Amino acid sequence: MAEVTFTRPEFRVRIDKELCQQCGRCAHQCGWGVHKMDEETGYPVPDSSKCGACHRCVTFCPAQAILVEKNPLAYKGSDSFSPELRKAVWRQAETGGVLLAGMGNDKPYLRIFDHLLLDACQVTNPSIDPLREPMELRTFLGRKPDKVEVEYVPDGDGVKPKLKTEMDRLLQIETPIVFGGMSYGSVSLNVHRSLAMAAKELGTLMNTGEGGLHADLQPYQDNIVVQCASGRFGVHADYLNAGCAVEIKIGQGAKPGIGGHLPGEKINEEVSVTRMIPQGTDALSPAPHHDIYSIEDLRQLIYALKEATGYKPVSVKIAAVHNVAAIASGVVRAGADIVYLDGFRGGTGAAPTVIRDHVGIPIELAISVVDQRLRDEGIRNRASVIAAGGIRSSADVAKAIALGADACAIGSALLVALGCHLCQKCHTGSCSWGICTQKPELTRRLDPEWGAERIVNLVTAWSHEIAEILGALGVNAVESLRGSHERLRSLGLDQQTQEILGVKPAGIGH
Amino acid sequence: MIDRPARKYGGLTLPGTRIPDVGRRPSYTVEAEEGILGNCGLMGVCDEAGERMSGELAVRSMASMHDRGNGLGGGFAGYGIYPEHPDHYAFHMMYADEDARQDTEFYLARQFAIDHEEPIPTRAVRGIQDEPLLHRYFCRVDAERLQETQLSEADYVVHAFMDINSGIDGAFVASAGRNMGAFKGVGFPEEIGEFYRLDEYAGWTWTGHGRFPTNTPGWWGGAHPFCLLDYSIVHNGEISSYGINKRYLESHGYQLTLRTDTEVVTYLFDLMLRRHELPVEIACRALAAPFWKDIDLMAADDKEFYTALRTVYGPGLLNGPFAVVLGMADGMVALNDRIKLRPLVAARDGNRVYVASEESAIREICPKPEKSWMPRAGEPVIARLRGAAFGAAPQSVPAEVN
Known part of the structure; x- marks a missing residue:
């Protein structure tokens, strides 16, 4: 039993042999070695268990002969103990290790941004057309004083304001x-x-x-x-x-x-x-x-x-x-x-x-x-x-x-x-x-x-x-x-x- | 005044605290469930030599812009109108009922020495109805009391102003400045002027306003001008940056209760002019800031100055369509938004500087001004009483130049 894993591949990779030109680009492109060229047939033989659905091979296949799909393998349904949790248990039972992942939290927590709506102007205050009027996005990051102090300095015949407050670098x-x-x-x-x-x-x-x-x-x-x-x-x-x-x-x-x-x-x-x-x-x-x-x-x-x-x-x-x-x-x-x-x-x-x-x-x-x-x-x-x-x-x-x-x-x-x-x-x-x-x-x-x-x-x-x-x-x-x-x-x-x-x-x- | 020991306010409340609820009367401090939107007409006139003009002038000017309002709000502010009490804080009060009056008088008597009080004189005018009780009090701040609180006199008065507006239901402070007063209510401006008998007052600065609220019933307290200390604001427009302006002011201890954007304009001027001691022309450059594309073209030291001003006062930037006229003890300032989305015309004749939403409103009271012009977006028109220092500015610049 030592070599057996219970976790089945997340994706299925299929090659459409009618379209495949046997160029080997998929094997070259995949960093995980999903595609191996079969020397006898000349077609790639995908190992779906290594696929992460990153689409590198799909993007570079000149014949559009590669299909990556979700593995439709059925699991007995359970809202509580999802197939993902079961797979995690199997992997940890096999390895005894901490599971690692990259990128951000992908769990279906409430996405607050998607429950917020922005306002717009109608009639009583005009909206402004950014194609015709200046629209300022410039931003200064850093420490700002609470107030600005001014002094007046001579400027030609008159005076002009000059900054008296010492500003931090922004x-x-x-x-x-x-x-x-x-x-x-x-x-x-x-x-x-x-x-x-x-x-x-x-x-x-x-x-x-x-x-x-x-x-x-x-x-x-x-x-x-x-x-x-x-x-x-x-x-x-x-x-x-x-x-x-x-x-x-x-x-x-x-x-x-x-x-x-x-x-x-x-x-x-x-x-x-x-x-x-x-x-x-x-x-x-x-x-x-x-x-x-x-x-x-x-x-x-x-x-x-x-x-x-x-x-x-x-x-x-x-x-x-x-x-x-x-x-x-x-x-x-x-x-x-x-x-x-x-x-x-x-x-x-x-x-x-x-x-x-x-x-x-x-x-x-x-x-x-x-x-x-x-x-x-x-x-x-x-x-x-x-x-x-x-x-x-x-x-x-x-x-x-x-x-x-x-x-x-x-x-x-x-x-x-x-x-x-x-x-x-x-x-x-x-x-x-x-x-x-x-x-x-x-x-x-x-x-x-x-x-x-x-x-x-x-x-x-x-x-x-x-x-x-x-x-x-x-x-x-x-x-x-x-x-x-x-x-x-x-x-x-x-x-x-x-x-x-x-x-x-x-x-x-x- | 009736002493009612059952309702003690315990003296001046600390900033941020409220007077206990004194009853279930209709609140006078919340404008309405919905905010105020609308179009308006406004005017201002200032005699830089300090010569006083009849309030009738301002009323006549506003009457010519009758169609800019819809009869749901009109008002005026006059400066120099109380020569017999020039150093007293003139509290112009509006009351929903006698209870509100008694609560407020109890409060005022605790905080101030009241040297004179009287109903605000009015006359019956067709079209003006449901007026609140109108009363004014000429108050002094007791020096000992002031010392106990460790506040400046101005802050002390501001606290009282905010306490009444946010703490006493049915009571509203229309103005509480020295040698000035606001006269406002529901009606067309010319009706309001007649009602308050403004022809009997003389002042060196007058501002006027006619409202066109679009989705709320008129409300006496909600008419312009909106005042704090000696500042008064009349405003045409809508402040689209209201949300952040309000939060910025709240973090400086202001209580914004009226849900009207004019309130933020008044408090922003108070913050910048009084508390941060910025010269008024600089405050205007913070409120209606120059664009970065223009700042980028400035000389190095100017660029440094305007960059600092914008970065520090960004949350106070007034954005959206507006024209405002600020009345002050020593002058008057008119300001447009950064891209001039609301009308504002200015004129000068001798010592008098005029501003209005429409040139006709100026020519109504000054048929042939020496000069009239359209102030550019974000460039203030500043009229200064002769000799007024205006903050730190060492030298007055004529209104036309700014």
């Missing part, structure tokens, strides 16, 4: 969308190159994630946020100064309270140099920072990083957990210029499935309670709020901003733009799309210029859509939507959730 972004941290090592260098080039062209920010910054990306430093996470991979003085801001990563929405594990197979020579660890060793990020065991410790690290960088803005990334409002307030009081909230649908290269699917809270609720808490304490201007973890469209961005976020960070959507099909097998390191892998034969599939163009297109399209939404709302600057719960209504949410969100039900006017 990050200017041309659209309220930044890129979430995805480390070099978990994703390929070509992904990082695509992101950096796109961030520069869009006037927004990419985030290194915790794997350091490859030397090739130095020219993009005005658009790069460098991350300092618990593993401190690739962190040194030049690295900290190589970006426009530093982010301390405390937690991640996909795996709150959990460290990271990049398997040794992904640590090739270049990753090893960038991360400053030996080639082939596992890169283990501890669950906590071992120099942060309290909010005072966080404050010390924030100011150490500010000292090291000449007071560049410091962002602190936390996962949205039950007590997120109080934690965020503490983070702001500890000196963070940006609080980055990562909701429970946030993506990851690898996480224990049990953590990914069962820990944390939705980003929509986190935005609302954090924004309200900071307002109640009179410290909302002291830090910007970035919302991430489950932002799938421009509508989500607009709704997150209306709930109180200064900007949104996206990660999964960027990878989808690059070809990711959400197969959730990032942790295998054999991504056929060349995204979440370090194998040279796979990473070279992603041309950075092509990738950058796709990302620029995506974010540009979303920005146009956000401009349309603002125009319909009758405002011409994104700050007039930011935190304006009044422009949202809920549909089908329970009363308590509405109260936490601070949103009225649809059908109620002003």
Whole structure:
């Protein structure tokens, strides 16, 4: 019995032999080795058990001869003990291990964004046409004073106002969308190159994630946020100064309270140099920072990083957990210029499935309670709020901003733009799309210029859509939507959730 | 005044706390179930030399814009109208009934020294009906009492204003400034002017307003101007950024109870002018901010200044169609939204600066102004009483230049 597995393949791969040209491209394209060419017949013989439905072979088959379908195998029905749960039990009974998964929580929890509706103007206040009038998405991230002090200085025959208040350094972004941290090592260098080039062209920010910054990306430093996470991979003085801001990563929405594990197979020579660890060793990020065991410790690290960088803005990334409002307030009081909230649908290269699917809270609720808490304490201007973890469209961005976020960070959507099909097998390191892998034969599939163009297109399209939404709302600057719960209504949410969100039900006017 | 020990308010309430509910009378502090939308007409005139003009002038100007209102609200604010009590806070009160009056008088007597009080004089006018009880009180702040609370005098008065409006059902403060007053109600502006006998007052600044609420019954307190301390606002338009403006003000301790967007305009001016001590022309640049595309073309130091102003006051940006006229102790400011979605015309004749929704309303009271112009979007028209410093600005700029 030793070799027998009870888990049957999730998908079925079929080759239409009438169409197949026996070219072998499918076998070449699949990173997991689903397709093996039969030397005798010349046709590929698929091993469905390895298939993740990533469509790489389907996309590149010149004859459209490949069909990937759900395995229709019937299981005795049970609403309680689903086939997925049974398969998990079988796999754990076979291996004794923690189940891993990539990307974000895919369980059917309530998707609050899909129960929120935006407003529009009719008659009494005119809507604004973004094709004819300026529509401003520019956003500044960082610490702002509560008020501006002015002095007057001579100007020709008269005087003009001059800024007397000393401002902290702010990050200017041309659209309220930044890129979430995805480390070099978990994703390929070509992904990082695509992101950096796109961030520069869009006037927004990419985030290194915790794997350091490859030397090739130095020219993009005005658009790069460098991350300092618990593993401190690739962190040194030049690295900290190589970006426009530093982010301390405390937690991640996909795996709150959990460290990271990049398997040794992904640590090739270049990753090893960038991360400053030996080639082939596992890169283990501890669950906590071992120099942060309290909010005072966080404050010390924030100011150490500010000292090291000449007071560049410091962002602190936390996962949205039950007590997120109080934690965020503490983070702001500890000196963070940006609080980055990562909701429970946030993506990851690898996480224990049990953590990914069962820990944390939705980003929509986190935005609302954090924004309200900071307002109640009179410290909302002291830090910007970035919302991430489950932002799938421009509508989500607009709704997150209306709930109180200064900007949104996206990660999964960027990878989808690059070809990711959400197969959730990032942790295998054999991504056929060349995204979440370090194998040279796979990473070279992603041309950075092509990738950058796709990302620029995506974010540009979303920005146009956000401009349309603002125009319909009758405002011409994104700050007039930011935190304006009044422009949202809920549909089908329970009363308590509405109260936490601070949103009225649809059908109620002003 | 009737002393009713059963209803003690315990002195000045702390910010954020409410006076206990004093009854189940119709609330005067909530405008309506639905918000107020609408079109309106407005005007303002300021004599920069401080020469006083009859209120009849403002009434006549508004009458010419009769069709911009629908008879569901009209009002005026006059400055310099109480020369016999120039330093008293003139509380113009509206009461639903005697109980509200007694509760409020009990409260006012606790907070202030009332040197004079009287019903606001009115005359019967066809078309004006269901008026509330109208009373005014000339109040001083007792120095000792002020010291106990550790508040500035202005904050003390603001707290009283908010306490009454949010805490006493059936009572509404129409205005509580010095040497100024608001006269407003349900009716066409010319009827309201006649009703309040404005021809018997003289002031150096007047603003006027006629309302066209589209989906609510008229309500006396909801007419414009809307006031706080010496500030008065008349407003035509709708603030589409109301939601965030309201939350921004709430985090600064303002209680927004009226569900009308004019309230946020008034409080934003109070926050920026009084509490943040911004010069009025700078406050206007924060409320109707220049576009980034224009800021990008500025010289480095100007760019730095306007970038700071926009980033700090972004939540206070007034977005949506509006024209407002702000009356102040030492002048008058008219301001349009960033893309001029509501009409506003200005004119000057000698020392007098005029603004109105329509030029005809100016020519009605000043047939041949020396100059008339259409203020550009977001560019304030500022009339200053001679000698007025206007915040930190060391030098007055003529209304035409701003």
